[in-house]
Amino acid sequence: MSPSPNLFTLVPGHTPLLVNVPHAGRGLSPGLAERLTPTARRLADTDWHVEKLYDFVTGLGVGLMVATQSRYVVDLNRDPAGRALYPGADNTELCPTRGFDGAPLYADGAAPDAAEVRQRTDAYWQPYHDRLTAELEAIRVRHGHVILLDGHSIVSEAPRFFQGKLPDLNLGTNEGRSCAPALATQAYGVLGTASGFTHIHNGRFKGGYITRHYGRPAENMHALQLEMAQSCYMDEGNLELWDPQRAAPLTAVLRRLVETLLHWTPA
Secondary structure: OOOOOOOEEEEOOOOOEEEEEOOOOOEOOOOHHHHEOOOHHHOOOOOOOHHHHOHHHHHHOOEEEEEOEOOOOOOOOOOOOOOOOOOOOOOOOOOOOEOOOOOEOEOOOOOOOHHHHHHHHHHHHHHHHHHHHHHHHHHHHHHOOEEEEEEEEEOOOOOOOOOOOOOOEEEEOOOOOOOOHHHHHHHHHHHHOOOOOOEEEOOOOOOOHHHHHHOEHHHOEEEEEEEEEHHHOOOOOOOOOOOHHHHHHHHHHHHHHHHHHHHOOOO
């Protein structure tokens, strides 16, 4: 399996902060669309428009890395060994076979086998993480520390994963293990005082593989994940519609969050 020549876009910054958006891509590997169900081809489980919500960061000198390929090819935020993020819960796979609504993504008999999962991991997952690792290390060397903000969004109601309506702003720091406590406190201070938005810290979403793997505060590598309910910035019934005016209140919160992260320094 040959990888896409463009697995991501990366705008390097000149600050200690990198924003990573691993699930906004909609590219599909050759032949994959034909194997998906008609419903799955809508790519409903995309983190819709998250890259647009963060596009202001490059003007602040913050690096921005955005995946171009759909999570249906391979999920960049899952353990490559297939270990579950939340043992005992319903977890999506490294190469998902069911959508967030629980419906099959593939036509009968067309789901990837173990060999294909390994091929996709080698061709898509590994090159992405090689570049992310290199960028984070370069930032740490340049500034003495690095902060990774992993940006995500999801439908506000997904009974497969959680009951009821998800809070608007879900900060995950792997139960406090992926970044310095003071950094988490300042970040949640911004989200917790954001007027008009509900919020939680280390609730249903505590941070995926990226946050857990790269968040090593003892090594001056700090990682936070922000999962946002899509209902707080877009019309969930019209996925492809981007309305900057509707998203403006959330964009303002994200700008305050990014500025807070930029002003933080290790003790």
